[in-house]
Amino acid sequence: MNMRSHISFLRRGKIVDLVPTSTTQTVLDYLRLDEKSKGTKEGCNEGDCGACTVAIGRVKDGKLVYEPANACILLVGQLHGCELVPVDDLSQDGVLHPV
Ligand code: FES
Numbered sequence: 001m002n003m004r005s006h007i008s009f010l011r012r013g014k015i016v017d018l019v020p021t022s023t024t025q026t027v028l029d030y031l032r033l034d035e036k037s038k039g040t041k042e043g044c045n046e047g048d049c050g051a052c053t054v055a056i057g058r059v060k061d062g063k064l065v066y067e068p069a070n071a072c073i074l075l076v077g078q079l080h081g082c083e084l085v086p087v088d089d090l091s092q093d094g095v096l097h098p099v
Contacts, residue, residue: 007076010057010083012092020076027079028052028071031086039088040071047073055099057083066099 008017021034028045031037031054043051052071056079057064066085090097 007080009079009081011085012089016084018076023075023077025076026072027054027069027074027076027084030076031071031088037086037088040086042072045072054087055085057085057099 005019006017007020008015010016020030028040028042031040032042040054041051043049045052047070050068050070053068054071054074055066056069056074057066058081059065064083066083071086085097085099090099
C-alpha cells in the first residue's frame with residue numbers, strides 16, 4: 001500500500017508541503033480552518049451547490065489546464081502535484097490570476 005505522508009502542491013506561486021491532518025481532510029477544511037482563507041464558502045457540504053468551488057491546475061499534454069472542483073468533497077491528498085486556486089487567490093497585488 002502506498003502511504004503518502006507528505007503532499008506538495010502549488011499555491012500563490014509557491015510550493016506548499018504539508019502533512020494532511022487526516023486521510024479524510026477536505027480542501028475546504030484545509031482552506032478555512034488551517035489557512036484561514038475564508039473566501040471559499042461551505043454550503044451543502046456534499047458537492048451539489050458549488051459554493052466551495054476552487055480551480056485545480058494540472059499538466060495535461062504539456063499544458064497547464066484549470067478545472068473547477070468542489071472543495072467540500074476534494075481530499076487534500078488529491079492536491080498532490082496540482083495547483084490550487086481558491087477565490088482568495090484570484091487577484092494578487094491588483095493583478096488577476098489567468099483563471
Ligand atoms: Fe456545496 Fe461544496 S459546499 S458543493
